[in-house]
Amino acid sequence: MDNSGHFRKGAKPRRNQQQQEMPLFDDTSGAGQGFSAYGNPQMMPPNQGQYGMNPQQNFPGSQMLADPMANMAMQYGQTLAGQGKEMLEKNVDRYISVSKLKYYFAVDTTYVARKLGLLAFPFTHQEWGVQYQQDTPVAPRFDVNAPDLYIPAMAYITYILFSGISLGILNKFSPEELGMQASSTCVWLAIEIAIVMFSLYLVNVRTDLGTWDIVAFSGYKYFGMIVILAAGLSLGSTGYWAALAYMSLTIAYFLVKTLRLKILPHSASTDDFTQGHGGKRRLYLTLSISMVQPVFMYFLTRQLVPGSS
Template identity: 30%
Template sequence: MYNNLGAQPGVPRPPTNPQPNPFGNSFYGAGSGLIRGGLGAYGEKILGSSSEYVQSNISRYFSDPQYYFQVNDQYVRNKLKVVLLPFLHRGHWTRITEPVGGRLSYKPPIYDINAPDLYIPFMAFGTYVVLAGLSLGLQGLFSPEALNWLFVKGLLGWFTEVMLLKIALLSMGSGEAPLLDIMAYGGYTFAGLCLAVIGKIIWSYLYYFLMPWTCLWMGVFLVKTTKRVLYAEVRTYDSSRHNLLLLIIAVAQFPILLWLGNISVNWVL
């Protein structure tokens, strides 16, 4: 009850700040410094390595999404020629590299015709859905439910193409290609598919002429691009195995495109 009172007369007042222990302070300062320095270095090492690991894996498997939309009108025209008429492409199929930040990086699509982009696949996919809805309308079968199914059908076809290319790369021991690269290659299928659907809208018999050629063109284009990715990434080369996988990719375009090109309200076909 006297703790808050002042000092009484004749009674010595106890010191409020006791004499510090020089040894304790020395040990405390040294210990806290070692602890702070050690934990700081250890944490920086962990966080730094984790950040580098995450960034390297993100760039390896997903890359930068903005990279795939650096396009212009000239690139789109030339790329569509390569996709739809791969037989007439006389240049090389390899991508152009440039040094960035002390390491090699690929030039964006606006500067390299062989670079993958997502602008054409997304635009082609949207055009496919619109053309499919128009085709159903001309047949008197249009409905929101049918259009939703065609949208889902297109996504399933795109997913099938991506999985086909991914499995081919994994079979060769090369699964390090960025996922967005594979999505771009698989999405180019809709560019040729739109051409076949337009032919079907103009004249039904024209579809049966354009669809086989579309399948063949897309097979050649995917073989050319996949062959470049395979040969660039795979460490061990097996010609017979490579050629078999490339043949499977080319042949698989026929059932996939025929299934996507069949515009109907049938949920199976």
């Protein structure tokens, strides 16, 4: 962050202990917005006695709550629930970092709209660097260039729904067929992620790509597949091929621009990306990841539009 208070793009700023961290999510709990006043027994709403009743005596179940045994049972249940939640979080954290996963779902409506616009029209976008606060990237809702998992997850679900509509139009719909479509899509995504991670291991280059980053970038193609299916169902095979050509170009361009900064170390220059120091390997890896997306998009949609296969 510079002296003006703005984030720097594409570089990790120095750590500032006095810098206030930006929360991943907005606080909508309503704490401190009038609820605490009524939590005080001495501060009740002005109309609490208009019918001459005592709320504590006429509240349903008040006698049961006043029973010491009932209070002990409630406290014991709360203790068990807290212990169960703690054990669940520990077991989940062994395989999945929940704190890291929350980062990729820290989005809002504005971010989703801007991100979809970026995926559909990436050619006019200028700044591709990710903003950093201290040593970590800011939440996606603060930076349209940050990867997220919300759009890939919602796009996958929408793609499955479109697949069901397409199968119904083709008179091929059945629960088993739809389940096969959903499971095969997940399998191909897992294979793609495994290949990318293995390729990163083979090229042996320093990169900022994490596992969830790869999942996010691999999942953005589902948005393009939705557009392709919508065009194919409404305009036929001509619309399908036109949408496939355009969305393949946009997804490939988006990934080239984004992965170029992820695979290229922050300390390296642009010349290092194309010349020496593993630059060619980085370039080939970036192009391979970007160019394989249209292949998956065609393979996963060709059977769902009449006249496309």
